[in-house]
Amino acid sequence: MALSFDHWRFIGGFTLYSFAARSAAETIRLGEALGSLLQPGDLIALDGDLGAGKTCLAGGIGRGLQVKERVKSPSFTLVNEYQGQLPLYHMDVYRLDNPSEVNDLGFDEYFYGAGAVLVEWAQKILDFLPEQRLDIIIDKQQDDENARDIKLIPHGSRYEHLVRELIAHVHAGD
Numbered sequence: 001m002a003l004s005f006d007h008w009r010f011i012g013g014f015t016l017y018s019f020a021a022r023s024a025a026e027t028i029r030l031g032e033a034l035g036s037l038l039q040p041g042d043l044i045a046l047d048g049d050l051g052a053g054k055t056c057l058a059g060g061i062g063r064g065l066q067v068k069e070r071v072k073s074p075s076f077t078l079v080n081e082y083q084g085q086l087p088l089y090h091m092d093v094y095r096l097d098n099p100s101e102v103n104d105l106g107f108d109e110y111f112y113g114a115g116a117v118l119v120e121w122a123q124k125i126l127d128f129l130p131e132q133r134l135d136i137i138i139d140k141q142q143d144d145e146n147a148r149d150i151k152l153i154p155h156g157s158r159y160e161h162l163v164r165e166l167i168a169h170v171h172a173g174d
Contacts, residue, residue, distance in 0.1 A: 017163050019150040019170070027053045027138075027148055031060020033169045037162055038065060038116040040086055043130055045122030048138035053148050054120045057138065058090055061118060073120065078105065087115030094121040102128040132156035134163070 021027040034044075034057075044061070046054050055073040062071035065084035074080040074092045082088040089110045096102070102125050110117050111130055122129060133155050141147040154160045 014153050014155065015160070017152045017154075017167065019152070021053075021148045021150055022144070023146050024053065024056050027056045027150070028060035028063070030150060030166075030170065031057040031062075032064040033060075034162075034166055035061035035064020035088075035116075037165050037169065038086070040114045040116070041112065042116045042158070042162070043111060043133040044116070044118045045126075045129055045133050045135045046118060046120050046138070047123045047136070049140065052138040052140055053150075054138060057136070057150070058118055058120070061116075062088055062090075065116065079110070081115075087113070089113070089115050089117045090120075091118065092120040093124050096124060100128070132158060134159040 019030055021030060038044075038061070046057065048054050055071070058073075059071045062082055062084065065082075065086060065088050067082040067084035067088055069082060071082060071088070071090060072080065074090055078091060078093070078095070080090045082090065091107065091110070093102070102108075107125075107128070119125070119129070122135070135153040135155065137151045137153070139149045139151070141149060152163050152166075154163045
């Protein structure tokens, strides 16, 4: 897997780390590496266009957490719960009509629970997410339909540490 060393400061003082995945298999491997490093209470906010690879990355995260079943998009159920090394709560908020529905649905119980939380289409509910989290944005590369640019933006020291661990883990696998 190719790790680009392009990281820079955002205006708000956040660091962006960029991974280049040349195939779905590499996206899954990145997710698997990330999943193996997650701890209870970790929150991953995942964004990207339709077909960008969000569910592919989520499947890799499930593998990394040793989830036995196939991780699928919870588009019509909002939340899928999986058991692995620790619980994985996979949310898809694409179909929420109003971001405040997050409160009505009790999502904060997941956000501060004993498992790892993965939220697809997180941009729709940013105001309701904990400030401490890891944002991941997946973009299709225009010149290669199989390649993806995967950007990680850690919010908080736990997530800075997580991204550094991920970089070391990915390099060790090269």
